[in-house]
Amino acid sequence: MEWFVKALNKDERGFTLIELIVVIAILGILAAIAVPRVTTSLSNAKANADIANAQIIGQAAERYYIETGNTTTDIQDLVDAGYLNKEPQDQYKKSFTLEMTSDGKATVKDSSGKQLYP
16 A cells, blocks of 8 residues: 555656657547548538539529429529529539420539439
């Protein structure tokens, strides 16, 4: 019991080099696990936002056709008519492409040409 009391009263300050290396290694392992998950989540969120924006543009264009009887390929026409607040941009900071058939069916593509709606 006497050795335990001496150990408690011992005036130790700071951490040993081994303890610091172990802590840094643990932090490195945690960072190596967390960083790829965060970047994957970010890219998935951007892709899902593009799909949602394309659906909004497509549905607004179809409503525009139903209410006016006119087709348009310019998203700015939808903004000017009040169907959209502003022209959305895709994850590459470029404009979507809107195509409409003569019967009012809309197709929306991102700047890379990938069809997102319908």
